[in-house]
Amino acid sequence: MSNYPSLDRALTDLGDKNDRCRQDLYYCDVTFLRQERRALRQDIQASVYVLLGAAIEDFTRTIVNTVVDEITSQAIAHSDLALNLLAISIGGPFLALQEVRGLKMWRKRIELLSHAESQQVATLPNDYVPLDGKTIRPDHYEVIWLVFGFDGPSLPDPRTGLALKMIADYRNLVAHGEQDTATVAGLQPVDAVLRLIDQIDGLAVHVYDAAVDYLDNRQYLR
Incomplete structure (x- = not known):
């Protein structure tokens, strides 16, 4: 457990959702072996990719939002904030800059850069x-990792990147109706899907560990 209940809940919630996906797969593997129930098994197995995609997105959004909320709660001046975090703290003006043209664009650019030394408290x-x-x-x-400046690699190993890509690809095939559930369910055996989880x-x-370490060590400061 950390000093950040929202981070702890995010990790626990994702674990619970992953366990439910495992139970669905175990249930399919044991219960729906007969040919006449094959379609239901395929529907459930394919839906696991959609559930995993949603769970990962919810977890990631909660982690990111918790980190920015914790930083904002510290009432840090822009001049003390890590430079990369200006991309969030003045995200609105950055976004508006794409609509500005001509000489006014240059004035706006300088105005944005001046935030780096401002004593105004940053809100993310x-x-x-x-x-x-x-x-x-x-x-x-x-x-x-780039925006916040978390330590270490953004993924624990290359296999995790492949797992994320596979889940995202298969999730989109199901959610967008690009392939039927029978086809998607047949792309990977149950054991392989369990390894993805x-x-x-x-x-x-x-x-989670990267976010906790980042906040504990106040790595959001210059």
Whole structure:
């Protein structure tokens, strides 16, 4: 357990959701062996990818939002904030900059850069965290590590990146109706899907530990 209840809950919740996915797969493997129930087994097995994708997204969003909320609660001046975090604290003005043209653009750029030395207390809004609402893939964690400056690699190992990509790809096939559930369910045996879930458990611990270490050691300061 850490000093951050929201982080602890995020890790526990993801573990519970992963366990439910495991139970669904075990149930399918034991109960629906007969040919006449094959379609139901395929539906459940394919739906696991959708459930995993949603669970990973919820976990990641909670971790990121908790980190920015904790930083905001410390009432830190922009001048003391890690430079990368300005991408969040002045995310609104950065976004508006793409609409500015001509000489005014240069004035706005200088104005934004001046925030780096401002004594004004920084607020990190949840609206500008480094997530885009899409199914979580390895690139999302690379950007999260870049923006916050978490220590260590963004993924625990290359296999985790492959697991994330596979879950995202299969999830989209089901959710967007690009393939029927029978086809998606047949892409991986149950044992392989269970190993994917194990990889996500490992990823969750990795991300959780990085966030806790980051906050405990106040790595959000310059």
